[in-house]
Amino acid sequence: MTERLYYEDAYLWRFDGNVTACRTGKRPGQWEVSLDRSAFYPTSGGQPHDTGTLKWKGGSARVLDVEADETGEVWHTVDRAPAAGIPVRGEIDGVRRTDHMEQHGGEHMLAGALWEKLGGTTIGLHLGAEESSIDADLPEGRTHLTEEEIRLLEDTVNERIRLNAPIRCWFPEPEELRKLPLRKPPTVKEHVRIVAMGDFEMVACGGTHPDATGRIGLVKILSAAPARGKVRITFVCGGRAVRLFQAVMRSAGKAGAALSCPVDELSRAAAELKYRLAEVQKKANRYETQDLLSRFLEGENREDLPGTALAALCLPEHEAKAVTEAAAAYIREPGKALLLCCGERLTFARSADVAIDMNELIRRVARGGGRPEMAAGAGIPECIAAARKILITERNRGS
Numbered sequence: 001m002t003e004r005l006y007y008e009d010a011y012l013w014r015f016d017g018n019v020t021a022c023r024t025g026k027r028p029g030q031w032e033v034s035l036d037r038s039a040f041y042p043t044s045g046g047q048p049h050d051t052g053t054l055k056w057k058g059g060s061a062r063v064l065d066v067e068a069d070e071t072g073e074v075w076h077t078v079d080r081a082p083a084a085g086i087p088v089r090g091e092i093d094g095v096r097r098t099d100h101m102e103q104h105g106g107e108h109m110l111a112g113a114l115w116e117k118l119g120g121t122t123i124g125l126h127l128g129a130e131e132s133s134i135d136a137d138l139p140e141g142r143t144h145l146t147e148e149e150i151r152l153l154e155d156t157v158n159e160r161i162r163l164n165a166p167i168r169c170w171f172p173e174p175e176e177l178r179k180l181p182l183r184k185p186p187t188v189k190e191h192v193r194i195v196a197m198g199d200f201e202m203v204a205c206g207g208t209h210p211d212a213t214g215r216i217g218l219v220k221i222l223s224a225a226p227a228r229g230k231v232r233i234t235f236v237c238g239g240r241a242v243r244l245f246q247a248v249m250r251s252a253g254k255a256g257a258a259l260s261c262p263v264d265e266l267s268r269a270a271a272e273l274k275y276r277l278a279e280v281q282k283k284a285n286r287y288e289t290q291d292l293l294s295r296f297l298e299g300e301n302r303e304d305l306p307g308t309a310l311a312a313l314c315l316p317e318h319e320a321k322a323v324t325e326a327a328a329a330y331i332r333e334p335g336k337a338l339l340l341c342c343g344e345r346l347t348f349a350r351s352a353d354v355a356i357d358m359n360e361l362i363r364r365v366a367r368g369g370g371r372p373e374m375a376a377g378a379g380i381p382e383c384i385a386a387a388r389k390i391l392i393t394e395r396n397r398g399s
């Protein structure tokens with residue numbers, strides 16, 4: 001069983017050990033090395049493994065993955081094989097580990113506050129490359145958090161971070177363990193390791209933690225949404241939270257400059273802009289409708305069909321809503337018929353007193369349909385000429 005050096009010192013980036021075994025890895029060009037002692041953290045409890053290097057006399061290898069087997073042996077996946085039995089020096093990527101400790105430490109603080117303030121119990125941690133999440137059971141099966149509850153959790157956690165309380169990890173004797181006020185019962189029976197973060201949080205955990213709450217830096221909740229009957233809280237901590245804040249402020253600053261307002265008035269400015277845009281759109285639609293209507297009137301012909309003003313027109317593309325409104329306004333007057341092609345959109349319409357079935361007519365010249373008094377479809381300008389010809393021919397035949 002590998003002695004896990006990170007239990008004693010989570011900031012041990014460099015250590016010496018001996019290769020106890022070396023076997024072929026899961027992929028070509030990779031090997032798995034076990035050591036008698038290691039500070040490399042193997043993937044477990046939602047916290048990803050460490051990376052780094054193993055060095056020995058005359059060689060070195062990159063550590064790509066770290067896993068522990070059921071016997072407690074820690075296996076380091078490497079890209080070069082050291083000989084079994086030789087001494088090696090391990091060097092851990094401290095930037096990656098520090099990031100993981102910040103997220104993991106923040107998760108404990110969040111889970112502790114959730115339990116204390118809202119009676120929620122957390123189930124597992126997912127530490128992702130960008131953000132982390134915990135799923136929580138809330139009283140009465142609630143699957144969401146209010147804005148105030150999110151604020152309460154953030155404020156509680158960040159105040160406790162600023163207190164810079166010590167974080168302590170140890171293996172208590174069974175008698176001591178029984179008396180400890182743990183947030184939830186341990187999932188393992190033997191070698192139970194406890195983490196205590198000040199007096200805010202105490203739970204069994206085999207992970208790596210900062211040595212004081214201050215080193216978590218900052219915790220920011222990004223969302224709280226229902227997930228499989230629980231609430232999933234997504235968050236960032238430490239350096240990630242700072243980088244996110246920088247990115248958000250950069251983006252908000254640019255938006256503020258574009259809208260000529262301070263960052264804290266962005267939502268008001270955006271709502272105002274949206275309202276103004278809708279007003280302008282309404283006006284533009286009204287103008288477009290009136291413009292179309294006057295074109296129909298200018299383009300109408302009274303000789304084609306006796307007693308009916310026929311507007312058979314091909315116009316450039318217009319807003320569909322404006323076309324429909326203009327057509328409806330046009331046929332409100334008696335004795336009107338409209339055959340219109342706007343771009344690739346056909347609109348056929350007639351007044352209530354005109355005996356033409358526009359639904360049938362449009363189907364004879366193009367793809368489309370509707371009611372006898374108004375129909376729409378897709379077509380080309382030639383469809384208008386064809387429809388006009390049908391109307392004139394049939395009217396002549398009928399008269």
Ligand SMILES: [Zn+2]
Pocket residue numbers: 104108195205206207208209
């Ligand atoms: Zn932990």
